[in-house]
Amino acid sequence: xxxxxxxxxxxxxxxxxxxxxxxxxxxxxxxxxxxxxxxxxxxxxxxxxxxxxxxxxxxxxxxxxxxxxxxxxxxxxxxxxxxxxxxxxxxxxxxxxxxxxxxxxxxxxxxxxxxxxxxxxxxxxxxxxxxxxxxxxxxxxxxxxxxxxxxxxxxxxxxxxxxxxxxxxxxxxxxxxxxxxxxxxxxxxxxxxxxxxxxxxxxxxxxxxx
Ligand code: G6P
Ligand code: MG
Numbered sequence: 001x002x003x004x005x006x007x008x009x010x011x012x013x014x015x016x017x018x019x020x021x022x023x024x025x026x027x028x029x030x031x032x033x034x035x036x037x038x039x040x041x042x043x044x045x046x047x048x049x050x051x052x053x054x055x056x057x058x059x060x061x062x063x064x065x066x067x068x069x070x071x072x073x074x075x076x077x078x079x080x081x082x083x084x085x086x087x088x089x090x091x092x093x094x095x096x097x098x099x100x101x102x103x104x105x106x107x108x109x110x111x112x113x114x115x116x117x118x119x120x121x122x123x124x125x126x127x128x129x130x131x132x133x134x135x136x137x138x139x140x141x142x143x144x145x146x147x148x149x150x151x152x153x154x155x156x157x158x159x160x161x162x163x164x165x166x167x168x169x170x171x172x173x174x175x176x177x178x179x180x181x182x183x184x185x186x187x188x189x190x191x192x193x194x195x196x197x198x199x200x201x202x203x204x205x206x207x208x209x210x
Contacts, residue, residue: 002183002210003163005102006153009113009136011044011169012187012203014090014125019082023075024055031071033059044190045170047114047143048072080117083124091125098204099130107210108132110153112166112173114143133157144172147180154182167206171195185209 010016021040028035035055043051052072056063063071102109110133111118118136122128133156140148147161154164166177169188174196177184185206186196193199198209 002107002165003159004108004110004132004154004157004165005206005210006110006112006135006150006164006166006177006182008045008166008168008170008173009111009115009118009121011190012167013095013111013127014086014092014121016083016086016121017044019079020051022082023078024051026078027052027071027075028055031059031061041190045114045144045168045172045176047137048076048116050143076117080120083117083121086121086124088124088126091127092203095203096127096130098207101207102210103130105210108157108159110135110157110164112150112153113137114140114149144170145175145179147176147182150177150180150182154180165197165210168196 007013020043021037024040025035033055042054049072052068099109109131111131113136116137119134133153135149135153135156139152142148150166151161154161161181165183165185167185167187168174168177169190171191174184174186174191184196185198185200187200187203200206
């Protein structure tokens with residue numbers, strides 16, 4: 001009944017959590033802000049600028065917009081330097097084989113990610129060839145839980161939202177799929193029980209759903 005699967009990137013196709021965490025941790029430490037893995041969980045699927053606002057909830061001072069821009073730029077430079085460690089080897093066999101099987105079954109595949117680094121990451125993983133469309137932080141004005149990134153992906157594929165199912169690891173992403181009129185599959189344990197249409201423990205399990 002579906003014609004396409006739209007995948008979130010970070011936390012679904014690959015694991016960049018640790019790199020985002022380390023980069024934000026350095027910024028938080030420089031500003032003397034308390035930051036831990038729990039707060040980091042809230043940054044899943046959230047844009048860079050909004051992530052920084054969440055971190056600043058624990059900040060007593062005030063930053064000018066120039067300073068804010070500078071920190072955002074610094075965070076991304078750090079993050080990009082960590083991404084240098086990423087190679088094809090980080091594109092897991094299970095993910096690769098599952099994507100191939102989905103294509104064999106005739107599904108169109110797309111990326112729906114808030115990240116402005118999505119294409120860079122997909123290139124590092126040598127994963128570009130698996131996707132028919134890439135909708136990311138560079139082609140949207142509103143981030144998840146707004147459905148824009150997924151609606152753009154459907155549009156790129158030439159499909160209606162109801163033809164697409166979304167796979168996500170973040171609460172904001174599942175909310176975005178729902179707001180866009182798409183069914184959703186949650187992976188991992190960051191999405192509250194009952195919010196998504198389906199829930200899987202591992203990536204390959206999607207083959208039992210579609
Ligand atoms: C993904 C990640 C978020 C990150 C966002 C923006 O959604 O889950 O943690 O903040 O992308 O990433 P960017 O690469 O543009 O800084
Ligand atoms: Mg994610």
